[in-house]
Amino acid sequence: MTAESTGAGSTRAAAPSDEHWVLRLYVAGQSPKSLAAFDNLTALCEDRLQGRHTIEVIDLLKHPRLAKDDQILAIPTVVRKLPPPVRRMIGDLSDTKRVLVGLGLHRLT
Secondary structure (H helix, E strand, C coil): CCCEECCCECCCCCCCCCECEEEEEEECCCCHHHHHHHHHHHHHHHHHCCCCEEEEEEECCCCCCHHHHCCCCCCCEEEEEECCCCEEEECCCCCHHHHHHHHCHHHCC
């Protein structure tokens, strides 16, 4: 699992298509759920954001104190840092429709 950096995304209903998205994925090592969450998030971003995003992977086994910053209570969790507002999704992100709505990606074509 590696972090991926690329380009931009959306904030509200008619957001610009060049806006930068920053997503932070909190995981616990290379567990099956963590790997699935990373793969699912990467696929969604490649489909919806097409190079306009950054995925930061935070391994809480290596950096447990970082969970406090984003109030992480369960893993895997993805936090949408940009564009505002901050949003969180818990789980392996396999329910595509739920993730699209939860992160605000459903507004993008």
